Amino acid sequence: MNTIGYKIKKSILYLILILLGLTCLLPFLLMMVNATRSGSEIVTSFTLIPSTYLSENWHTVSEYFNLLKGMLNSLIVALPATFLTAYFSAMTAYGLAMYKFKGNKLIFGTILVFMMIPGQLGLIGFYNLCTKLHLVNSYIPLIIPAIAAPGTVFFLRQYVLSVLPPSLIEAARIDGAGELYSFHRIVIPVMSPGIATMAIMAFIGSWNNYLLPMIILNKNEKFTLPVMMATLRASTDINSNQGAIYLAVAISVIPILLVFAFFSKYIISSISAGAVKE
Amino acid sequence: MNWKKAVSMALVGAMALSMTACGGDSKESNASAGAKDAVGTENAGGNAAEGGASSGEKLVVWTLSDDLIDFGKRYTEQTGVEVETVVIEPANYPTKVQTALLAGEKEPDIIVGEPKMLEDFYDAGFFEDLDQFGAKDYADQIVDYVWEVGQSDDGVQRAISYQITPAGIYYRRDIAKTVFGTDDPEEIGKLFADYPTILKTAQTLKDAGYRIFSSDAEMNVFSGDSAWVIDGVLNVSQSRYDFMDLCVDLYQGDLTAYANQWSTPWLQAMAGQVPILSADIQSYADDSVDVWKSADEFEEATKDMEKTEVFAYGLPAWGVLTLRDHVKDTSGSWGVCAGPAYGFDGGTYIGISSQSEKKETAWEYVKFCTLNEETAEWWIKFSQGDTVSLKSVLEKHKDDANEVYGGQKLYEFWLQQAEEIDISKVTRYDQAIGDAWGNAISAVKTGEATKEEAVSDFYDKIESTYPDITVNRE
Numbered sequence: 001m002n003t004i005g006y007k008i009k010k011s012i013l014y015l016i017l018i019l020l021g022l023t024c025l026l027p028f029l030l031m032m033v034n035a036t037r038s039g040s041e042i043v044t045s046f047t048l049i050p051s052t053y054l055s056e057n058w059h060t061v062s063e064y065f066n067l068l069k070g071m072l073n074s075l076i077v078a079l080p081a082t083f084l085t086a087y088f089s090a091m092t093a094y095g096l097a098m099y100k101f102k103g104n105k106l107i108f109g110t111i112l113v114f115m116m117i118p119g120q121l122g123l124i125g126f127y128n129l130c131t132k133l134h135l136v137n138s139y140i141p142l143i144i145p146a147i148a149a150p151g152t153v154f155f156l157r158q159y160v161l162s163v164l165p166p167s168l169i170e171a172a173r174i175d176g177a178g179e180l181y182s183f184h185r186i187v188i189p190v191m192s193p194g195i196a197t198m199a200i201m202a203f204i205g206s207w208n209n210y211l212l213p214m215i216i217l218n219k220n221e222k223f224t225l226p227v228m229m230a231t232l233r234a235s236t237d238i239n240s241n242q243g244a245i246y247l248a249v250a251i252s253v254i255p256i257l258l259v260f261a262f263f264s265k266y267i268i269s270s271i272s273a274g275a276v277k278e
Numbered sequence: 279m280n281w282k283k284a285v286s287m288a289l290v291g292a293m294a295l296s297m298t299a300c301g302g303d304s305k306e307s308n309a310s311a312g313a314k315d316a317v318g319t320e321n322a323g324g325n326a327a328e329g330g331a332s333s334g335e336k337l338v339v340w341t342l343s344d345d346l347i348d349f350g351k352r353y354t355e356q357t358g359v360e361v362e363t364v365v366i367e368p369a370n371y372p373t374k375v376q377t378a379l380l381a382g383e384k385e386p387d388i389i390v391g392e393p394k395m396l397e398d399f400y401d402a403g404f405f406e407d408l409d410q411f412g413a414k415d416y417a418d419q420i421v422d423y424v425w426e427v428g429q430s431d432d433g434v435q436r437a438i439s440y441q442i443t444p445a446g447i448y449y450r451r452d453i454a455k456t457v458f459g460t461d462d463p464e465e466i467g468k469l470f471a472d473y474p475t476i477l478k479t480a481q482t483l484k485d486a487g488y489r490i491f492s493s494d495a496e497m498n499v500f501s502g503d504s505a506w507v508i509d510g511v512l513n514v515s516q517s518r519y520d521f522m523d524l525c526v527d528l529y530q531g532d533l534t535a536y537a538n539q540w541s542t543p544w545l546q547a548m549a550g551q552v553p554i555l556s557a558d559i560q561s562y563a564d565d566s567v568d569v570w571k572s573a574d575e576f577e578e579a580t581k582d583m584e585k586t587e588v589f590a591y592g593l594p595a596w597g598v599l600t601l602r603d604h605v606k607d608t609s610g611s612w613g614v615c616a617g618p619a620y621g622f623d624g625g626t627y628i629g630i631s632s633q634s635e636k637k638e639t640a641w642e643y644v645k646f647c648t649l650n651e652e653t654a655e656w657w658i659k660f661s662q663g664d665t666v667s668l669k670s671v672l673e674k675h676k677d678d679a680n681e682v683y684g685g686q687k688l689y690e691f692w693l694q695q696a697e698e699i700d701i702s703k704v705t706r707y708d709q710a711i712g713d714a715w716g717n718a719i720s721a722v723k724t725g726e727a728t729k730e731e732a733v734s735d736f737y738d739k740i741e742s743t744y745p746d747i748t749v750n751r752e
Contacts, residue, residue, distance in 0.1 A: 127381035136383065215377050218385055220364055230367040
């Protein structure tokens with residue numbers, strides 16, 4: 001095994017992987033560096049040496065809006081939405097995959113069809129509905145619809161079919177576990193890598209969502225972070241706000257990084273968990 | 279097939295249930311919102327906001343320019359009526375307004391628009407008829423073209439702007455004296471009378487070691503003597519081709535400083551000497567010099583290049599504000615003269631949402647922003663030189679000498695220019711078609727495409743963007 005050829009092969013492999021890793025990290029690094037530079041510096045070709053405009057950029061940002069308030073608003077929307085997406089999608093997926101009932105295929109087919117309809121199409125109707133329900137300017141229309149996430153259901157259904165042997169559930173039933181109990185105590189732990197992946201996606205999607213909050217929210221103090229950040233672009237002197245935009249973006253990705261760090265633990269640890277002995 | 283029936287029954291049941299539930303909800307929340315109002319508590323919730331909207335003491339303004347934040351504050355100070363100003367990024371403003379108003383949103387009392395979106399807004403019926411409040415009585419107080427832009431096709435007044443934005447040519451008086459022996463705006467205006475004269479002027483300036491413009495797009499605001507679309511047919515008039523030729527000649531004849539509008543060297547040239555960049559740098563083919571660089575780095579990168587000074591800029595009236603921030607040492611040696619045609623660009627038009635429940639109060643606000651002499655006086659001072667639309671105030675300030683322009687009386691000039699503007703050539707397609715034409719010009723001047731190819735691409739673009747416009751290829 002430890003021949004020279006093997007070592008060379010391995011070094012080349014690692015070199016390529018390191019390069020790939022750097023390529024992935026570079027945009028993040030660039031964003032952090034740009035957050036410390038002035039607008040006119042940023043529009044220069046890129047450098048990785050931080051500059052000294054961090055506090056000025058922060059000042060510009062706070063002149064336009066309260067970044068922390070925006071983050072809080074975004075969290076109020078994104079956390080429940082993520083939880084609802086993850087929990088209910090997992091439940092639906094499990095139900096569709098493991099229970100045999102009439103119409104199962106039909107429901108699954110319907111879900112597939114709905115995956116293909118872009119949400120923007122129904123924007124005016126959705127707004128109309130929200131007006132009638134008195135939900136404009138509220139976070140509810142941004143959170144509750146997250147329960148129905150056809151894409152996530154589809155992914156998790158395929159996932160649960162591949163990782164969850166029916167005999168596991170049968171064993172639980174024989175031991176007297178109720179359906180909900182076995183879902184919570186057995187299915188969710190087994191599915192958690194898939195759920196974690198989809199939760200990360202859902203969180204990022206909800207956190208970065210711009211169009212819907214922009215349409216639904218009409219009050220400055222209720223705006224979520226992306227809507228607030230867009231007002232930086234409304235300035236006449238766009239160049240001077242460049243640094244501030246980078247700073248706002250850099251701060252706004254922190255929660256995404258945190259969520260990722262939190263969920264990635266589950267992705268790794270659960271891959272080996274919860275199998276059946278053949 | 280039993281389960282199908284069961285499912286459909288369940289669905290219908292669920293729908294009916296949710297509907298009754300909603301009905302109950304809305305009544306209840308209306309009532310509770312009303313109750314909250316009665317005790318005067320402020321609640322940030324959606325229901326309370328709607329309730330607040332009917333109390334008559336608060337106006338909601340949806341705008342795309344942050345100017346109105348200051349107008350709103352002043353209005354509250356003077357009248358005690360609370361004004362909530364929501365600023366939405368200009369690019370998404372039409373989407374927001376269209377979605378909300380088409381869905382019957384009653385919240386905004388005041389909505390605004392730029393000329394390029396107004397026509398769509400009028401057609402959709404977003405703007406309330408202002409004539410019913412007696413807007414007609416004010417017709418001769420506002421500069422004519424602004425008044426007309428604020429009218430829908432049926433001649434009903436729907437929006438009014440507080441500013442005018444006629445275009446003019448900003449030029450350096452000191453260079454004019456050296457090269458042409460005069461700095462009189464009338465005389466200099468003759469040097470920009472038409473496109474061939476501009477080319478001649480450009481050559482004269484080049485021979486004297488100057489450049490006429492920083493970019494080749496300066497005459498954009500004056501281009502076109504007829505509308506882009508007439509009766510649903512795309513109209514590319516001779517003047518559009520003339521303008522294309524002018525840009526190409528300026529560019530290929532080495533007559534500009536090869537800067538792009540709003541780039542660092544373009545702004546720098548307002549303060550004096552700038553290096554003459556090469557055509558490759560402008561089109562980014564040569565990236566040895568980065569034109570968006572900060573001033574110091576830019577100077578370093580171009581120190582070996584030939585330097586020149588730029589003679590003129592073509593900008594609307596709000597260019598006064600841009601120049602104010604960038605002229606530095608050349609302050610006082612600027613002048614403004616008329617261009618080859620009359621044009622205007624931008625402007626925020628204020629109107630009342632047709633779904634507002636407080637139109638009377640909203641009309642007071644519109645009057646305050648646009649028809650109130652005192653507000654106009656305040657805005658001139660507050661904005662440090664924006665040009666207002668009230669004739670009486672412009673008259674009053676017509677003897678105001680602007681020191682940046684060697685004491686030239688700018689308000690008088692803008693008023694003259696604005697009086698000549700013909701708005702019949704403004705259409706809702708201007709932005710998109712103008713941009714497409716600009717791309718065609720760029721392609722021709724850099725040699726990417728021949729004129730025929732570029733024009734043909736332009737037609738393709740228009741056909742695919744607006745299927746309802748008839749394109750007659752020449």
